Amino acid sequence: MKKMTYVAALALAMGTVACGGQKKQSAEPAAVVEEAPKGPAYTVVEKPQTDLSKFKVDKDGYIVLFDGTSLEGWRGYGKDHVPARWSIEDGCLKFSGSGGGEAQTGEGGDIIYAAQKFKNFELELEWKISKGGNSGIFFLAQEVKNDKGGYEPIYVSAPECQVLDNENHPDAKLGKDGNRMSSSLYDMIPAKPQNAKPAGEWNKVKIMCYKGTVVHFQNDEAVVEYHLWTDQWREMIDNSKFSKEKWPVAYELLTNVGGENHEGYIGFQDHGDDVWFRNIKVKVLD
Numbered sequence: 001m002k003k004m005t006y007v008a009a010l011a012l013a014m015g016t017v018a019c020g021g022q023k024k025q026s027a028e029p030a031a032v033v034e035e036a037p038k039g040p041a042y043t044v045v046e047k048p049q050t051d052l053s054k055f056k057v058d059k060d061g062y063i064v065l066f067d068g069t070s071l072e073g074w075r076g077y078g079k080d081h082v083p084a085r086w087s088i089e090d091g092c093l094k095f096s097g098s099g100g101g102e103a104q105t106g107e108g109g110d111i112i113y114a115a116q117k118f119k120n121f122e123l124e125l126e127w128k129i130s131k132g133g134n135s136g137i138f139f140l141a142q143e144v145k146n147d148k149g150g151y152e153p154i155y156v157s158a159p160e161c162q163v164l165d166n167e168n169h170p171d172a173k174l175g176k177d178g179n180r181m182s183s184s185l186y187d188m189i190p191a192k193p194q195n196a197k198p199a200g201e202w203n204k205v206k207i208m209c210y211k212g213t214v215v216h217f218q219n220d221e222a223v224v225e226y227h228l229w230t231d232q233w234r235e236m237i238d239n240s241k242f243s244k245e246k247w248p249v250a251y252e253l254l255t256n257v258g259g260e261n262h263e264g265y266i267g268f269q270d271h272g273d274d275v276w277f278r279n280i281k282v283k284v285l286d
Contacts, residue, residue, distance in 0.1 A: 007089060018047070023138050040249040041147035044157075044259060045078075050115035062124065062281035065079035065113050066093050073115035077267060078143055078151035083107045085270065093280065097273040107194035110154045112141060112267035113280075120285040123207045124229060126278050127163050129197040133273035134171060136186060137162040140257050140264035146249070154267055156250040157223065157241075159228075159257065160186035161207055162215050163275060183218035188236045202277040202278075212262075228257055 004031060026239050031189050049075065056064040065073065068091030076083045084107035085096045098106050118139070129135060141158035145151055164182045168174045171180045182196035183205060195218055206217040216224035227233060232257055237243060242250040258264050 040252060042152060042249055042253075043145045044268060045143040045145055047114065047143070048233075050119065050208040052116050055115070057253055058281065060283070062122075062283045064281050066277070067279040068278065069094070071112055074111055075114045076111040077112050077141075077154050078145075079109065083109050083270075084113065085109075086111050089276070092128075092276040092278045093268075094276050095135070095268070095270055097133070097275075097276065107252060108272075109270050110121045110138070110267055111124050112138075112143075112154070112265040114265060117261075117263040117265055118209075118284065119206075119258070119261065120210045122204070122283045122285065123209075123280075124265060124282070125280040126202045128202050129163055129199055130274035132168040133165050133199060133275055134169050134269075134271040135273065135275040136162060136269035136271065137205065137207065138265070138267040138269065139209060140262070141267050142253065142264055144249070144253065148175060152249060153185070154269070156247070157253040157257065158264060158267070159214065159254075159270070161205065161224075162186045162191075162267070164196075166194070167198055183216050183223050185214075185216065185224050185226060187223050187242070189226055189239045191218055193221060193223065195219050195221055195223070229255075229262075233268045262269075284285050 002073050010064070052063055055073065056067060058064060069084050069088065071088065074082055086096065087094055087096065096106055123139065127135070136155070138154055139157040140162055142152050143151065144157050162180060162182055162184045164171060164180070166181050176181050178184065178190040179187055180193060181191060181194055182203065183191035199220065208215045211231070212228040214221055214226050214228060226236070237251060237254050241247065242254055244251040266282065
C-alpha cells in the first residue's frame with residue numbers, strides 16, 4: 001500500500017484584518033508527495049565465472065557439464081563447495097536423500113553448475129527417480145540473498161522442469177490439471193502428453209531456451225512450450241503459488257527471470273529423495 005506524506009502545516013485559516021480592514025489571503029496547502037512503494041528486499045549474488053573452453057565438447061557441439069568422473073564446475077546453491085549428499089555413483093550424479101523433504105537437512109541442498117550462466121541454450125540430460133521421489137531441474141537461476149542474510153530457495157528466481165515419480169508422489173495429484181507432474185513447468189503448465197517412465201527407469205529430457213521461447217521435451221516428445229517476459233508469462237505467475245500476493249520476492253524475480261541479461265545458472269533440486277542424473281550437456285545457441 002502506498003504511504004501518503006503531507007508536507008507543510010496549516011497556514012492561517014482565516015485572513016488577518018490589516019490596516020484599512022482588508023483581509024490577507026489564506027496560504028495554499030502544499031502538494032501531496034507520494035512515496036514509491038517498496039518492493040521485497042533481496043540481493044542477487046554475483047560470483048566469478050569460468051572460461052568454458054576448458055570443458056569437453058562432444059561431436060554435436062554440446063559442452064559436457066558432467067562426464068561421470070568429476071564434479072568440476074559444480075557447487076551447492078549459496079555455497080562454495082559441493083554438498084556431501086551429492087556424489088558420483090556408477091558414472092551418475094546422485095543425490096542421496098535425507099527423507100527430510102524440502103528441509104534439506106544435513107549436508108544437502110540444491111546444486112548448480114556455477115562455472116557459467118547460460119542465456120540461449122539446449123540442455124540435455126537423463127534422470128532417474130526413486131519410488132515416491134521428487135526433484136527438479138532449474139535454469140536461468142540466480143543466487144538470491146534475503147534481508148536476513150540467508151538464501152532464498154533457488155526456485156524463487158528460476159523456472160522448474162519437474163522431476164517426479166508420478167505414480168507414487170502426492171504432488172502428481174496437486175496443482176491444476178497435472179501441472180506438477182514430470183516435465184511440467186512446475187505449478188504452471190502440465191506436460192502433455194505425459195509420457196514419463198516409472199520410478200527406477202531413465203527418462204530423457206531436453207530444455208530449449210531461445211530468446212524467451214522455452215520448450216520441454218520428455219523422452220523425445222515436446223510436452224510444454226511457453227514464452228518468457230510476455231503477458232502470458234506474467235499471467236501464469238499471477239495464477240500460481242508465486243503470485244505477487246502469495247510470494248512477492250518470487251513474483252518480482254520470476255516476472256524478470258534471468259535478470260537484466262536474461263541469463264542464469266542450471267541446477268538440480270534436493271527435495272529429500274534419491275535421484276540420479278547423467279549425460280548432462282548443454283549447447284550454447286548464441
